[in-house]
Amino acid sequence: MKYFVTGGAGFIGSNLVDRLLSQGHEVTVFDNFSTGITEYLENAKKYSGFTLIKGDILDQDLLNRAMSGCDFVFHLAANADVRFGTEHPAKDLHQNTIATFNVLEAMRENSINKIAFSSTGSVYGEAKVIPTPEDTPFPVQTSFYGASKLAGEGLIEAYCEGFGFRSWIFRFVSILGERYPHGHVFDFYQQLRDHPDRLDVLGNGHQKKSYLYVQDCLDAIFTAIQKSHEKVNLFNLGTDEYCEVNDSIGWICTHLGLEPDIHYTGGARGWIGDNPFIFLDCQKIRALGWTPKYTINQGIIKTLEFLQNNPWLLERRK
Amino acid sequence: MKYFVTGGAGFIGSNLVDRLLSQGHEVTVFDNFSTGITEYLENAKKYSGFTLIKGDILDQDLLNRAMSGCDFVFHLAANADVRFGTEHPAKDLHQNTIATFNVLEAMRENSINKIAFSSTGSVYGEAKVIPTPEDTPFPVQTSFYGASKLAGEGLIEAYCEGFGFRSWIFRFVSILGERYPHGHVFDFYQQLRDHPDRLDVLGNGHQKKSYLYVQDCLDAIFTAIQKSHEKVNLFNLGTDEYCEVNDSIGWICTHLGLEPDIHYTGGARGWIGDNPFIFLDCQKIRALGWTPKYTINQGIIKTLEFLQNNPWLLERRK
16 A cells, blocks of 8 residues: 655654554655654655655645555644644644645545544534533534634545545544654653753643543554544544643653642633643544553653653754 | 625625615625626615625735724625535635635734624534534534535634634525525526426435525524624524425426426435435524524515516526
8 A cells, every 4th residue: 555644744644654664555755844853754764665755735736746646645734733823823724724625636636535634622622521422512613723623524524425535534632652742741841851940831730631642543543444434434532531731740740850840820721722621532433442552641751751862852942 | 883794795695785774784795796696786786885895705905905994794705506516626615614714814804803604504414413403413524515614614613712703603504585596496497487398306306405585594693693692603594394395396386387297317315415404403593582484485485486576587597
């Protein structure tokens, strides 16, 4: 099989690419490196079946040509920064909604009809049912990120109905693990590296969050693609547990042997549009035999260890 | 109040404009006349408070300038042709999703924060619950039109959360009545005018459809805006009855005194992406005191009478 991976130089994308290559597949990565990281493809470059195309999904012609000969598309490229949506609403529209449309059109141009898509638990807005199942009551959007991903889901579903595509749509909780280059673990570690005696925390620390370790996430994606063959295959991906930001702070500080003063900005939300609690009901993917191998605590420590072993990743952000 | 009405030269838009002007409001219509009809604004042009701006919503600068000084936006402009989505998927993306984004940005530019939006029952895809309430299980999209309107809803909701907008989102069944220039009543009447002895019908005639008369629709919109003041006010708009296409054929033929041979193309759907049954639970809007004054049968006859009295509308389509 020849796979096309948009956003393949990113956190989840590059881990996926390594997995696909190790399984003996050919992989073409398409990434504009706006947030993708060259170093994440060092392993991939060792494989003869690996092709890297630097390009922007908004360049439809280049995308069409790049996808030629592929059998299956993983569309992971996105503006994944949910926090700053109100600062640039056009970014989510272009990089998530229109970009997804372009990917679908390129697939049609190249007679490819299978797509896996990284959506988000943010499409549930402030869910009325928690843990939230895939068929929860029709949600109201609360973020530009969630709205743009919902629009992407809708487009994919319309292509499935109208053009005989098959899709696997994954609504993720936050994913963490090796190569995660932002998010609270990154921020907290960066702060504590700079000033081990003080930690600034957005919100009141009681925000409840659910996380999934990236390798568990990939296991779930492959399980769904292998075992679920509807026209549209929609799956929540998360663990059956959650934590508060304060729990995570405790695990991180214990691991680092630090006891910083913690300063909270206050409020139940970290920022406008922040969802205080995303917790997904993952019975549907579990019913296919998948189960996560790592707890949230373990995933956070693995992320932290990766950052400790790769100080270049923190240096380059300064 | 000064109202801005996108798509104000269209079927629902021009009826709304007449209503607003008769209430003594100022109205600016913004329409590109891609499907808008100049004659529909003949009455409006008699009012000094009426302004017509011919322009395309995809022209953000013009839209920004046109909206200056307005207090409230009715965003009705859209590609409303659900049937031919697969022939031009980009059309729904541009004219519905991106257009809605542009309207929201123009509002932000002009410090306007109230919007009413014409969405559609098509966002429910093939609903699992019928009649379908607003909070039905999270639907899967089946048409480009539905997907593009869902994307518009999501954008509006994100602006409400992120920028303090207030919105009234209406999920319509098919609307009919005076000035309805397409749809099955138009098509059937046009056919029977050309050849009174033969009627060609898409599908098997058993497709169930729900319709709402345009003046009832406007009553419901004003009721919702006056009485519902949440951040996001979502309402289904329809009647509590439905009909089969065959019922409508019977009413139309009886009214016209014709007994044509009826030829069905066959199949449960009129076309790919056609939803065989959109029937909305309208308890939420009814709880505000609104009730439709006309039955589907009466609405169809009113549409027919309008077409009989306005043959120019059929001539111009030839």
